[in-house]
Amino acid sequence: MSSGVLEEAIKKASIAWVAVDGGPAYGLWCMPVESSLAVVSGPGEQFAPGLAQASRAEVRLRGDHGGLIVLAEAVVTRVLPGSPEWDEIAPQLATKRLNASGTADDLVTRWVESGCALVRLTPADGAATGNPDLPSESAAEPPRDTPARVETRRPFRLHRVRKR
Template sequence: MTDAERTTTPLVEEAMKKAAVAWVAVPGGPALALWCVPLEGALFVVTGPGEQAAPGLADATRAQVTLRGDHGGRIVTWPAEVSRVAPDSEHWESVAPLVAAKRLNAPGAAADLTARWAADGCALNRLAPAGEPLAGAALPADSLAEPPRDAPVVRATRKPFRLHRVRRR
């Protein structure tokens, strides 16, 4: 689908303008919360070493994007066409600095960050609307809540240390 053939609904356009986090699901994988930057009628997401992990997104051609409101409720879910912006392209030169400028808690200047992305093999992914938003029967009826995934940062909680016996009256 070319950019000229692609049409975006007003709901998707408005939701994308306000998006800072998007739930992105590639085929066969879970939906992951990823920070994003809305530019040029699409969402841009950086993944890779030193950035957020999104297994399969850099190699995917399609994804499903869900945007949520301030109170956590789903606003819209739409199919997206995923394309990767190459570090040696003109598009990288115009988009990467804008995405880097929006990166929260970035170490160093935006120019240093884009140079690190290119050197470390990070993927700058463009998620462009590629169809009508899901509605009605196409949306899941349940909450889609999942148990927390295992992570290396999780620690077992220990019982509190007590020096003496506590008496109850």
């Protein structure tokens, strides 16, 4: 596969599907940083089990048409608070965070205090797959169980509603 396709997919990425240790892939919002992706996860942020402790992960990126165009193995590097890399990436990533309460500086401070993990996903050399080597079958899966799903009661009606 051409590395140009991978580089272009990374530049345009705002979401990536990331799987760790053969587990399920999670859709994570991300930000391109040079030739890699920056992702934050942890308390109060997106759920990415095992990503902070992993050394490698599988990354799937979509194209302009919304379909899978690149499947790559990436090296996971944790960016530690206080490092020059953190000071460069974390504020940029905080400004890209949608629906965050407070300023970008407040968000970065919250990430540090709550122990969120900022990781950098850098594609491994020669470990990317593109067309026509991508799997032809769908990777769609049924929705996973989640505590966010709540059974709702029927709505309360003050007056009887007549059937027509």
